Amino acid sequence: MSFRRLQQRIDELNSAVVVGLDPTDDLVPPGVTYKDYIMGIIDAVSDIVPAVKPQAAFYEAYGSDGSGMQLLNSIACYARDKGMYVILDAKRGDIGSTASAYASAYLIKDSPYDAITINGYLGSDGIIPFRDAARLNDKGVFVLVKTSNPSSGELQDLDAGGKTVYEIVAELVRRLNIGDEDMEYPSLGAVIGATYPEQLSSIRTQLPAEMLLVPGFGAQGGTAEDAAKGFINGKCAIVNSSRAVLGAWKKTGKNGIDFAEAARGEALLMRDSLRKAAGHTGH
């Protein structure tokens, strides 16, 4: 159900953009607090962008004594109150009672997070507890399948008997989705980088209903046409941009007083280029 909610919001706004809330120090304009900056970005895009994706690492780094997670939590609540779908990019991965503990940290009913990213290297033991929590509490889980970074192939592209490792992870996602009460929008989705458009296209075939989270757009090199290979009939994928939106003010020469306006402008450009590409590909 949870990804059905995401798709509804994507449809309402006719926008498949998710803004990654990954603020490194250099992106926060002078004189603006970290919190005001992120809330300002949310205010600037919440009516044109269906989702945000805070990256847990930056909040953990902000204060490993707990203050970072407190900030993360308040940011997530703020975005959710604005009607946004909140994806926690935590890439957690563990097994049994430990995976259940992560799930109970982030995927309980009244948590401000709608979905989380996880790493499936530990196998189905590491995925099922998250899936079950998602099914129960109307949440979503994105499993890393083919990541956008240059060295992702070192393990993910290994050929294991005629299939790559990432294809086998995709199969696992598909298999573990069987039995979901909403097979049109099952609880497990997948992460596949726009930097690997051919793989994105083939995984799309393997995962005919799964919601895809597509990073690697823009700064990392993925184009709108590349990212659009994740769509099915223009649906079922959401494309992330972090630095290009967060740091758009750096290109205007106004020293950051226009950070919100610049971010909105960049998000609109991205929304429109994705609309166009989705139309072209016929996906």
Next chain:
Amino acid sequence: MSFRRLQQRIDELNSAVVVGLDPTDDLVPPGVTYKDYIMGIIDAVSDIVPAVKPQAAFYEAYGSDGSGMQLLNSIACYARDKGMYVILDAKRGDIGSTASAYASAYLIKDSPYDAITINGYLGSDGIIPFRDAARLNDKGVFVLVKTSNPSSGELQDLDAGGKTVYEIVAELVRRLNIGDEDMEYPSLGAVIGATYPEQLSSIRTQLPAEMLLVPGFGAQGGTAEDAAKGFINGKCAIVNSSRAVLGAWKKTGKNGIDFAEAARGEALLMRDSLRKAAGHTGH
């Protein structure tokens, strides 16, 4: 250098035990607070056990608003003040600036953590930032190679051209350790479950100097003889027990008033069985 410090402490206590601080609600005795319980365990074992391994998930679940990470941080400081080596079991894994953010959250010089566990599914992009922080700040990094859970083989045992995926991860660890200023105790170690003793033995050959973190002892089925396959001349591995030590009080019939004493007893048994097994195998 950091793993040299760990080995020194292992040698001082002649003990290769690490106690996993993974308290689920059922392990905390009635009437004892979470924090007092964990500190009590630390007090009970700090002179017979060189290291503790708090599992981040349980602290994140304790309070995702930041209170959990605050507790984790104070527990880590407490253990460190007692002379213990602190391994944060976080299984983080991300790339580029995100991995650097995690590293700056947990592997900076004055952090209470001595080492962290990471997931290498993203390839060397996801390992190098942690390794570099570890080298710079005298910390250690354990990369998941072959995990102890039943389904770990689904991806890790896949045959990719005559080598398994976990062997290829082990090769990557070895390769990325080249150039370490302390090649006797390089900054990257590996996680390999005692539940897979044959694999542990073969990975030990692949990784001739790397510190191994060996989970899966006890409750999960690994014996002291299994775990001892991780040693080289009785060194370079540390074996984890969580539930057996934390919940030892459940077997004494005293309703938990003896939780510290019971944990100490269990840790001593484990220490002694590992000493004996290390002697027998000649590893």
